[in-house]
Amino acid sequence: MSTTNLRRRLHHGDLDGRKNEHVDISSADSLNEPLLGKSSDDNFGSEVYDPRRQDLWDDDRKKEQLHWSFLFSNLIAQWAQWLASIIVSSVSVFGRLFPFSENQINPVYLSPLQEQRLNTLRRRLQIPFDGSRIEHQDALRQLWRLAYPTREIPPLKSELWKEMGWQGNDPSTDFRGGGLISLENLIFFARNYPNSFQMLLSKVQGQRADWEYPFAVAGINISFMLVQMLDLKSSVPSSKYGIRFLEFLERDENAFDHLYCVAFRLLDAQWLVKRASYMEFNEVLKSTRTQLERELVLDDVLEVKDLPSYTMLDE
Incomplete structure (x- = not known):
């Protein structure tokens, strides 16, 4: 994958690892949100079904799924950026070890x-x-x-x-x-x-x-x-x-x-x-x-x- 494609797909600014954008996951829909809502042993058996509570439950699941999607996307993006940074660094090191310039004379082939x-x-x-x-x-x-x-x-x-x-x-x-x-x-x-x-x-x-x-x-x-x-x-x-x-x-x-x-x-x-x-x-x-x-x-x-x-x- 080329550096240009990585930049276009990830939109993470510089590929040298010094500038990174992070997905903001510090909202209310974070990992502190309980998976099943509040419950206790005392009133577990006496709890009455409420359709509105079922809707809230579904909303919580959607928020949780969205939250994990954000986390996964952010992880993939950071991994790709790390890989791109390695590629750029490798090219830079290679350039220092084997410097080329546009004025360099091409190899001579004799007739x-x-x-x-x-x-x-x-x-x-x-x-x-x-x-x-x-x-x-x-x-x-x-x-x-x-x-x-x-x-x-x-x-x-x-x-x-x-x-x-x-x-x-x-x-x-x-x-x-x-x-x-x-x-x-x-x-x-x-x-x-x-x-x-x-x-x-x-x-x-x-x-x-x-x-x-x-x-x-x-x-x-x-x-x-x-x-x-x-x-x-x-x-x-x-x-x-x-x-x-x-x-x-x-x-x-x-x-x-x-x-x-x-x-x-x-x-x-x-x-x-x-x-x-x-x-x-x-x-x-x-x-x-x-x-x-x-x-x-x-x-x-x-x-x-x-x-x-x-x-x-x-x-």
């Missing part, structure tokens, strides 16, 4: 294509950069060729790597938590958006600070920021940004790399607007993430190329 592409991306995230591996060394050389097509590739340990924005003469020491995917992101940026890549690498746009952000190291930080923002280390992304990214991933297997390029271009734009210098890099990175989060949840954004900031990229 086979989403699951396949998400697993592929996760495998990329799990590969640390290892400067001793030939394929990782080749990836660094490939990045140099894309960045400086007319220049000779330097040794893997050289002061020339600082020109690209590595902090020391050995780029492998700068990856840390970025992993191989951060190098792959830089290579993807250089291949697919060469004009924007060269513009950010050479810092040719806008009025620049004397102490600029290092290009390559900034790229590693952007990769790391995106992994956190999209909740990609979870078994299934549960944040609203991660869920929206899963929609992008179903439409484009390279959605993460494209989003990386947007984020890098946006970071540079934020840097110029804020007239920032090296010590303010983290603040600019944070504002870049905030802007991306705003754009990711726009209703008309169905893929990376729908993001407003994507228009800043130049192929």
